[in-house]
Every structure is written in C-alpha cells, then in structure tokens.
Amino acid sequence: MSRRSLFLLLVLSATWGASYLFIDLSLRGLSAPVVVFGRLAIGAAVLCVLARARHRRPFAALRGDWPRIALFALFEMVLPYLLIAFGQSRIATGTASLLVSTQMLWLVLLTPLMVRGARVRAVQLAGVGVGLVGVAALVQPFGAGGAPDPLGAVLVTLAAASYAIGSLLLGLLLPGRPTLPVTAAGQAVAAVLVAPVAAVGLPRAMPSAGTFGALAVLGVACTAGGFLLFNVLITRAGAGTASLVAYLAPVFSLAYGALVLHEPFTVPAAAGLVLIVAGTALTVSRRRRAVQPNTEPAPAAVRVGSTSTTR
Incomplete structure (x- = not known):
C-alpha cells in the first residue's frame, strides 16, 4: 500500500468513525428522524451537485430503476440510519460503532439466502461465531459505556443486518x-x-447552532464525503485495501467517544473490539467462489468478503 493510499484509508476511517460522534451531538437538539432526514437531504444535495458536474445527464441511465433504487435505499439508508439514531440515543457511541461493524457477519449469513449458488466456508462461519462473542462482551452489564440498554443494542444490531441486506440488493437489483x-x-x-x-x-x-453544525458535518463530511473518499480509495488501491476501513473506523469511534464525550473505555469494550475485528477478518478471508462484485453506490458489498455501509 502506498503512503497516499494509507493516508486516504486513515482519513476515511476517521471520517466514518466520527459519524457516531456527530449523530450523538445532533441528537442533543433534534429527534432521531429529523437527524436522519437532515443527513440524507444534505448528503443527497452534495452528491447531486457532484453528479451533475461529472455527468452531463447523471440520472438518464437510471430510467426504470427507481422502484429498485427505492428498495435499495430502504434497506441501505432509511432503516439503518433510523435504527442507529434511535439505538444510539440509548447506548454509547463506541458500542454503536462496534455493533454496526458486525454487518460483515450478517453478510456471511444472508448471502446464501439471497444469492443463488453462493456458499460460505467454515472459516467464515467461525468468524461469525467469534464476532458474536465480541457482541456479547459489549452488551453484558460491564460492557462499553457501562450497563447498556438492551433495546438500543438490538436496534443497532438490526441496523447492521439491514446494511447487509442493502448491500446484497445493490448487486442483485442494480x-x-x-x-x-x-x-x-x-x-x-x-x-x-x-x-x-x-x-x-x-x-x-x-436547536442550538452547535446542533445544526453537527448535523451539517454529519451530512457533508460523514455521509457525502465518506462515500467519495471510499470510492477514491477503491480506485487507487482496490477493494481489498478499502475494506480495511471496517477494522479501523470503530477504533476511531471509540477514541472519539472517550476523548470528546468522555465515555469509559472498559476491558470488555477492548475485548469486544478485538473479537469483532477478528471475526470480521475471518469472514473476509479469501474463498474459492464468491458472489460477483459490482460497482458500489456507497460503501456497499455485493459479495462475501467486501466492505459495506453507507455511513
């Protein structure tokens, strides 16, 4: 990996890791649905301007695809963003980021159900098991951020599953x-x-100016900017290098939570981080036959072993 690619990877990880910090700050003055609408509207506006600048008729190729786009957006953006926002109002930002990182585990489990002919190796199933142990370490009574709210943990975990479904729908429908x-x-x-x-x-x-500022950063930098950085990194270094963001973003998120929000970083939190990262590493191990990759419209995976998420 070149120094430039390493720099881009670190910037992307720091940007996506910051999503949970700015969600938390936005939720202090706005409801979860308003935060989700704001980040989506801002992100869409920025990306539409960039699409018009890059393509003469950016949406001409999407004629007839709008029902598919709506279904993809429901699972890749609407449901996970809402679930994370509602869940994060109940649990620490570091815990939320680690639970979202389990999307790769969900991808392993869901791919054979949604993609014809797809198979999962035993080592990848072992990765799911290791990752689930990490989740258990996070949500037990002495996990990250103190005693967690079970409902918050469930909501964020469901968001990770929704991201996995959205990633698969992208490759199947678009x-x-x-x-x-x-x-x-x-x-x-x-x-x-x-x-x-x-x-x-x-x-x-x-709401205060700080709340609006946090929402603006969430929409411009974490939502639209993160997508652009991800695709630049794929272009320069390949999808394998870009997938490393799945390991690094939670580390940044935990650091932001501890340094900015003063959330405790406990031994179970560290154990959960190590186990989830180890489980994810096993799930993205090379396999003989994978679902054919596709151009991604957000950090979204269309095969077992690639990274996924629209932050």
Whole structure:
C-alpha cells in the first residue's frame, strides 16, 4: 500500500468513525428522524451537485430503476440510519460503532439466502461465531459505556443486518449502474421516505447552532464525503485495501467517544473490539467462489468478503 493510499484509508476511517460522534451531538437538539432526514437531504444535495458536474445527464441511465433504487435505499439508508439514531440515543457511541461493524457477519449469513449458488466456508462461519462473542462482551452489564440498554443494542444490531441486506440488493437489483448517480438518487429517495416521519418529530424550540453544525458535518463530511473518499480509495488501491476501513473506523469511534464525550473505555469494550475485528477478518478471508462484485453506490458489498455501509 502506498503512503497516499494509507493516508486516504486513515482519513476515511476517521471520517466514518466520527459519524457516531456527530449523530450523538445532533441528537442533543433534534429527534432521531429529523437527524436522519437532515443527513440524507444534505448528503443527497452534495452528491447531486457532484453528479451533475461529472455527468452531463447523471440520472438518464437510471430510467426504470427507481422502484429498485427505492428498495435499495430502504434497506441501505432509511432503516439503518433510523435504527442507529434511535439505538444510539440509548447506548454509547463506541458500542454503536462496534455493533454496526458486525454487518460483515450478517453478510456471511444472508448471502446464501439471497444469492443463488453462493456458499460460505467454515472459516467464515467461525468468524461469525467469534464476532458474536465480541457482541456479547459489549452488551453484558460491564460492557462499553457501562450497563447498556438492551433495546438500543438490538436496534443497532438490526441496523447492521439491514446494511447487509442493502448491500446484497445493490448487486442483485442494480448491477453495472454508475456509482455516483445511484448513490445520489438513493439518498434523495431515502430523504423523501423519511420526510413524513421527520415532520412528526420536528423540535418545538429552535436547536442550538452547535446542533445544526453537527448535523451539517454529519451530512457533508460523514455521509457525502465518506462515500467519495471510499470510492477514491477503491480506485487507487482496490477493494481489498478499502475494506480495511471496517477494522479501523470503530477504533476511531471509540477514541472519539472517550476523548470528546468522555465515555469509559472498559476491558470488555477492548475485548469486544478485538473479537469483532477478528471475526470480521475471518469472514473476509479469501474463498474459492464468491458472489460477483459490482460497482458500489456507497460503501456497499455485493459479495462475501467486501466492505459495506453507507455511513
């Protein structure tokens, strides 16, 4: 890996790791649905502008694909963003980031159910087991951030499963579509889907400037910027190098939680981190036959062994 690629990997990991910090800061003045709508609307606006700058008619190739894009956006953006926002209001940011990183474990379990002919090796199933032990270390009474809220942990874990489903739907429903337009369209559709729920949860009092600033950073840097960095890294260093973000982003998130939010970093939290990273490493080990990769519109995986997530 070149120094430039290593730098991009670290910047991307730091950016995605910061998502949970800025979600937490946004939730201090806004409801979960409003935070989700805000980050989607901001991210979609930024990506649409960039898509128009790069492509003369960025959405022309997507004619007839809008129902598929809506289904993909539901599982890759709407459901996980809402579940994470609701769940993170109950658990520590570091715990949330580690639970979301289990999406690779879910991908291993769900791929054979959704992709015809896909098989999972025993070593990858072992990785799922190791990762689940790590989850247990996090959510037991002395885990990261103190005694966790079981509902919060369940919601964030379901978000990881939703990310895995969305990743698989991308490869099944939208093969070969241009990356930037699909992501911009997906985030725009997701914002529309979330808008009615967000309208019900509008704040009664004007939030602080800090709350709006956190939401702006979440939308511009963590949502739109993270996607762009991810694809630049894939172009420069390949998907294998880019997949390392799955290991590094939770480390940054835990650090942000400890340094900025003063969340405790306990021994079980460290154990959970090591076990989830080890389990993920096993799930992305090389296999003889994998689901054919596809152009990703957000850090999304279409095969067992690649990284996934629209942060």
